[in-house]
Amino acid sequence: MKEKLTLMIPGPTPVPERVLHAISKHPIGHRSPEFQEIVEKTTILLKWLHQTTSDVLTITGSGTAAMEAGIINTLSKGDRVICGENGKFGQRWVKIAKTYGLDVITVKANWGEPLNPKKFQQILKNDPTIRAVIITHSETSTGVINNLEEISTYVKAHNNAIMIADCVTSIGACNVPMDKWGIDVIASGSQKGFMIPPGLSFVAMSEKAWEANKRSDLPRFYLDLNAYKKAVDKHSNPFTPSINLYFGLQEAMTMMKEEGLDSIFRRHEKHKNAIQTSMKSIGLDLFAQQGFGSPSITSIIPKNIDAEEIRKSVKNDFDILLAGGQDHLKGNIFRIGHLGFINDRDILTVIAAIETTLDKLGVASKPIGTGIETASKILNAIN
Numbered sequence: 155m156k157e158k159l160t161l162m163i164p165g166p167t168p169v170p171e172r173v174l175h176a177i178s179k180h181p182i183g184h185r186s187p188e189f190q191e192i193v194e195k196t197t198i199l200l201k202w203l204h205q206t207t208s209d210v211l212t213i214t215g216s217g218t219a220a221m222e223a224g225i226i227n228t229l230s231k232g233d234r235v236i237c238g239e240n241g242k243f244g245q246r247w248v249k250i251a252k253t254y255g256l257d258v259i260t261v262k263a264n265w266g267e268p269l270n271p272k273k274f275q276q277i278l279k280n281d282p283t284i285r286a287v288i289i290t291h292s293e294t295s296t297g298v299i300n301n302l303e304e305i306s307t308y309v310k311a312h313n314n315a316i317m318i319a320d321c322v323t324s325i326g327a328c329n330v331p332m333d334k335w336g337i338d339v340i341a342s343g344s345q346k347g348f349m350i351p352p353g354l355s356f357v358a359m360s361e362k363a364w365e366a367n368k369r370s371d372l373p374r375f376y377l378d379l380n381a382y383k384k385a386v387d388k389h390s391n392p393f394t395p396s397i398n399l400y401f402g403l404q405e406a407m408t409m410m411k412e413e414g415l416d417s418i419f420r421r422h423e424k425h426k427n428a429i430q431t432s433m434k435s436i437g438l439d440l441f442a443q444q445g446f447g448s449p450s451i452t453s454i455i456p457k458n459i460d461a462e463e464i465r466k467s468v469k470n471d472f473d474i475l476l477a478g479g480q481d482h483l484k485g486n487i488f489r490i491g492h493l494g495f496i497n498d499r500d501i502l503t504v505i506a507a508i509e510t511t512l513d514k515l516g517v518a519s520k521p522i523g524t525g526i527e528t529a530s531k532i533l534n535a536i537n
């Protein structure tokens with residue numbers, strides 16, 4: 155039976171039935187008052203999610219479109235920027251920045267370790283010409299969460315620089331208060347914490363980011379955020395957006411509002427703890443440095459077996475899709491996505507599937523049920 159695929163990868167994530175129903179309607183005209191009402195409502199909800207009074211603009215495109223938009227709308231050719239790089243998505247920032255001729259200083263950390271905020275502070279202190287600090291908040295490739303809050307404080311203390319962050323797997327999973335932390339640009343995408351299929355991305359722009367926009371000279375057309383800002387002020391879109399995904403966005407954001415931000419963050423925290431603790435209890439190591447595990451994805455190092463074998467077996471026997479390691483990590487780790495529309499049952503199921511699979515493949519070091527016993531204590535704890 156191959157009709158019950160459960161996605162436990164860090165995007166696309168499972169889509170609630172309410173959202174699927176909302177999407178599966180005839181499109182409506184994107185210049186109609188009915189659609190304008192959806193743009194107005196979703197924009198208010200997006201601001202709520204970002205905890206900001208600034209603009210949050212919706213682009214039809216994947217998360218990378220929002221990342222690229224963030225760079226090309228605030229910077230100029232030759233601008234000196236600092237990019238944090240401790241995984242695949244940090245590398246993507248570096249590639250985009252170099253594509254547009256920016257002068258990139260990279261601050262690196264080993265994959266699996268967080269970026270050291272003090273390194274950013276030091277460079278910023280000694281170089282008044284830095285125009286932006288660009289980092290990935292939750293580094294999906296390794297399952298590490300970077301200290302965006304602390305890095306932002308050093309950017310705030312600098313006169314010229316703006317803070318640009320990829321929050322694709324942190325927004326909607328943990329607290330990302332844009333205004334409080336002073337983040338200037340936040341990029342995210344629909345197929346992650348938003349519980350919608352891929353196709354929409356979001357870019358939030360602070361006042362300081364719009365100031366930077368005035369002097370920015372990089373070429374842009376489809377991703378010119380001035381056009382999106384002008385349109386959104388009239389509850390519209392500059393081009394034909396993915397109208398049906400907007401239906402889904404409205405429904406998904408309504409569900410998030412019903413659950414409440416704190417409950418959403420607590421749920422992700424609980425699931426992260428359940429996965430981390432249960433995997434350790436069955437003798438597996440976590441790839442992310444202790445204390446820096448992402449709220450939405452956990453990387454696991456299996457023992458005495460290729461991680462791809464575990465992944466294949468879990469997919470084959472249980473129809474649960476786990477993510478593999480990227481680049482040099484392929485075969486060395488597998489990753490469990492626990493982001494978005496995930497409940498306690500999904501967590502128990504994936505742990506049971508992994509325990510059963512390790513036993514079947516002859517590499518279990520603990521009796522079946524050990525992981526479940528550990529996880530159930532966390533899931534049952536009153537919060």
Ligand SMILES: *Cc1c(COP(=O)(O)O)cnc(C)c1O
Nearest residue numbers: 165216217218243294322323343
């Ligand atoms: C998924 C993801 C993206 C966006 O990738 P797209 O395929 O363009 O949607 C960007 N950054 C991170 C950290 C991600 O997890």
